[in-house]
Amino acid sequence: MISIIFVSLTILVIVLAYIYLKQWYAPSLDDLPGVQPHIFFGNLLNSGILKQESTFNQVMIDYQRRFGDKFQYWFGSHRCLAFCRLEHAQAIFSDRHTFEQSPLFLPNFDLLCPNGIVMLTGAKWKRHVRVLLPMLKRAKIVGHLAMITQCTDRFIDRYLHAGQIHRDLHAACQSLTMNVIGLIGFDCDFDANVDSPVKKAFLDFIFHGTLLMITPWVPRWLGKIYLRYNRKYQRAYQLVHKLAEKLVKEEQNKQSEIENERPKTLIASLVSSLNEEANDEDISSGLNHAEIFDEVLMMILAGYDTTSTALTWFIFFASKNPRVQQRMKDELREHNLMMTDDPNYLPSLTPNNLASLTYCECVTKEVLRLAPTASFTTRIATRDTILDDVKINRGQTIFIGLHNINTDARYWHHADPKEFIPERFLAEDQSHHPLAMITFGGGHRACIGQELAWFELKAAIVRLMQRGIIFEDTPENTGGYEEQVTCFPKALAVLVRFEQS
């Protein structure tokens, strides 16, 4: 008898829980169109994200085609409103009092790096920006050009072999950009090669970050247990933390020897801001030790993963467009910057001659426009509002389709915006709307590393061309998309040749 009551009660509880959840996640598709969500996985399952059959840029473009410029997307149990018009982005980015950084991915993601700037809002975010931003301004970045070319030369000499098909260039690009952020930001030569333990540790970090981001419904305590007992993650954590500790210690020693020097690198700025009493009442009170530690990790992660993906996209687009590679080299010849017959002499790049390379600038811009490195960004509404007739309640998560806007024919007039055509920036699209290209997001939470990304990407691709590299297409070079934190080409297989001077 007792067991019958127990079984009946269990069934009743399960049925009630099911009805409750169904109600709770009840899709209201009345105000905005979308696909009926799965009870637990929302649209992550039926749009192919969880099974890795699609990437977010593909889903956002597909939903816009099917439902228009505004639709809903269920991120697991979270109902998100997606907006894909330039005017939407303009309204959202210009209203910082209504739209703030969204904590959607963060409840679990912040287990990795709780004090990293991406996770912060309000006064704490301002306190961190004050320390980080000055070191990422263009005026500071241009002084590091020689380091960027040196890292690119190392990349060429180590990884590019004439006459061979290269299938692993994304990993090689990651080594390049990790070395750049190490030297520029932390005065440290990581000398990361494809298999180095430091690089593998950061890749493991990114892998777990992605996992936590796409499983926001997993309870926090479960995420904690998972990370605590995952040996691969723990190994990566120890290594990465040891590295951050070493960078901070070395900089502290340096600063104790030379006093009152203005910070020249990120690590110098971070260490000189050290203040265990730092608090949000005074946004210039600096950062405490734990915060500095997390920002070291944040900057290395954000600094290398995104730019390496953009560089990988350049290699892919270049391999499909030999004409573009030729035109870049012609421009370098016009400026007497192409390599010469003397293998020991290579004209040096300076911020001035780099700035004068107009066509190379267009190529850099076109890579950043078309590559879906970060295809969308998110915001949370901090108060009730209305956007394009859509009622948005406080706490509602918003998606902004960055890649949708970057490739929308309503804002791009020179040829098909889905095609790689750098010449568009010399023609009608030269004076495009500033928000037609929002690769780095916008408003107060726009990417703080964008100056570095632009400059580094241009310097690296110019150096590749200057050294006479030719990337040739092959039948296996079919592209496609693969997504972790960033979205990179899935099948990259390019034949490398070296131009004779």
Ligand code: HEM
């Ligand atoms: C091609 C390279 C890059 C791309 C495409 C990119 C893209 C983005 C995007 C779309 C955002 C969100 C902006 C928004 O929500 O409005 C962002 C934020 C951010 N990026 Fe980048 N980024 C790149 C390079 C970098 C670099 C080199 C660094 C650092 C050295 C960096 C550091 C950050 C940080 C810290 C944030 C968060 C800012 C905040 O929350 O206030 N990024 N990035």
